[in-house]
Amino acid sequence: MxxxxxxxxxxxxxxxxxxxxxxxxxxxxxxxxxxxxxxxxxxxxxxxxxxxxxxxxxxxxxxxxIGLMATHITEEGFVHFTNIGGVLQRVLSGNRVVFADGTVGVIDGEPIDSRLKVHPLNRHYIDVGATSREDCPVPVGAAAGFKRDFVAQGNRLTAxxxxxxxxxxxxxxxxxxxxxxxxxxxxxxxxxxxxxxxxxxxxxxxxxxxxxxxxxxxxxxxxxxxxxxxxxxxxxxxxxxxxxxxxxxxxxxxxxxxxxxxxxxxxxxxxxxxxxxxxxxxxxxxxxxxxxxxxxxxxxxxxxxxxxxxxxxxxxxxxxxxxxxxxxxx
Known part of the structure; x- marks a missing residue:
């Protein structure tokens, strides 16, 4: 199973x-x-x-x-996004996502003045390795799912x-x-x-x-x-x-x-x-x-x-x- x-x-x-x-x-x-x-x-x-x-x-x-959808591409090639379903903002930074075409990105947020604060979704972005808007392989409207491997440890299954x-x-x-x-x-x-x-x-x-x-x-x-x-x-x-x-x-x-x-x-x-x-x-x-x-x-x-x-x-x-x-x- x-x-x-x-x-x-x-x-x-x-x-x-x-x-x-x-x-x-x-x-x-x-x-x-x-x-x-x-x-x-x-x-x-x-x-x-x-x-x-x-x-x-x-x-x-x-x-x-649950997932994310691209809403805007910056001039530098970073992808801003909105949520698909109940995405928790506090667990976003550092996570990887994958788009339907296989493009993988890393989520981060704008700098904050306190480690106790959590940014709203619109202050996060996805880095897909692009250097400009023209270079970005992700179009507005593209959906992303989170990327994480399945792990089985004893009777506990995590994914x-x-x-x-x-x-x-x-x-x-x-x-x-x-x-x-x-x-x-x-x-x-x-x-x-x-x-x-x-x-x-x-x-x-x-x-x-x-x-x-x-x-x-x-x-x-x-x-x-x-x-x-x-x-x-x-x-x-x-x-x-x-x-x-x-x-x-x-x-x-x-x-x-x-x-x-x-x-x-x-x-x-x-x-x-x-x-x-x-x-x-x-x-x-x-x-x-x-x-x-x-x-x-x-x-x-x-x-x-x-x-x-x-x-x-x-x-x-x-x-x-x-x-x-x-x-x-x-």
Whole structure:
């Protein structure tokens, strides 16, 4: 599984520019799909047909990652930029980014009079080695993703874009395990989640699922002086009860707990006070659906060193597989 994780997290795919990541996922899932398509927004939709006795279920994991977009090139060839998604200004300086054509740049900021200050985005720039505006290979409007290698140390896995390539891995591995599911399961590898769950909204409005389950990362409360939160790395799959964009369907939360307890799958309950997932979009699409989320505990979310635990990843795969292989009676 680490080989698949490495391949996905190191791929280029800022919101709106997910083609490379989508191609990697498509090659991985095609042998297991009954139907596969790409919609107008770029969502990869993979159908695993059920036996006709179950529900229409949508599983959403987003392919896109946070990134940057060039807004202006200085006369000296430095690239000014804006954010794509929730980029943290405090972790920018010194980081490398890569553009779609392979151009690599280094981020820095203008001089500051105090090491305690953090510059806003518009006082940072990217150095791509150019010496003039004419020499700069990056045009205005070009998107950049962060560049950082995947690292596995024991049970801990660290990389950029674990949010949400690790959710994509969980969806892929679950699809591989489903042989004769009860339900028609639509695995949606969605686009543009980081800028407002846009891809999942479009897909859910087309599919009209009865049940929607997002797979995404969540914060933990287990680092020094962290905001108190009852989610820890290594504590198992996190079953979402609420975040700032939705309240999970109570019956679905109960069923997730039940399946976890029946299968001795480690789990914890998540209440997230900031952020949301594709589950929000599914919940209110079309006629609405019973919506929830299986979250992957993750430290350092929206940095270039997002960290997850292998045991938690496996617990999420086990829980989702158990849900899809049995009745979903809410």
């Amino acid at each position: 680490n080989e698949l994780i490495k391949k996905l997290v190191e791929s280029y795919g800022p919101s709106g520019f997910e083609e490379q990541t989508r191609a990697l996922i498509r090659a991985e899932v095609e042998p297991y799909a009954d139907e596969i398509s790409v919609d107008a927004m770029g969502n990869l939709i993979v159908l695993k047909q059920g036996d006709g006795s179950g529900k229409k279920v949508m599983i959403a994991a987003h392919m896109d990652e 950029k874009s674990m949010d949400d390539r690790i959710g994509c891995v969980i969806a892929i591995e679950t699809l591989k395990r489903l042989e004769k599911p009860r339900h028609d399961v639509y695995f949606v590898f969605s686009v543009q989640e980081e800028i407002g769950v846009r891809g999942a909204a479009a897909a859910a409005n087309a599919i009209h699922p009865e049940v929607g389950i997002a797979l995404d990362v969540t914060r933990t409360g287990d680092t020094p002086k962290a905001t108190p939160m009852a989610v820890a790395l290594g504590g198992g799959a996190a079953i979402k009860a609420k975040d700032s964009g939705m309240i999970a369907h109570a019956g679905l939360v109960r069923l997730m707990r039940q399946r976890a307890e029946e299968g001795n799958i480690p789990f914890q309950i998540e209440v997230l006070d900031g952020g949301s997932t594709d589950a929000r979009a599914m919940q209110i699409a079309g006629p609405g659906c019973a919506s929830g989320c299986i979250s992957i505990p993750c430290r350092y979310v929206h940095t270039q060193s997002e960290t997850v635990d292998v045991g938690d990843v496996n617990a999420c795969i086990d829980l989702l597989t158990a849900l899809l292989n049995q009745e979903i009676d809410l």
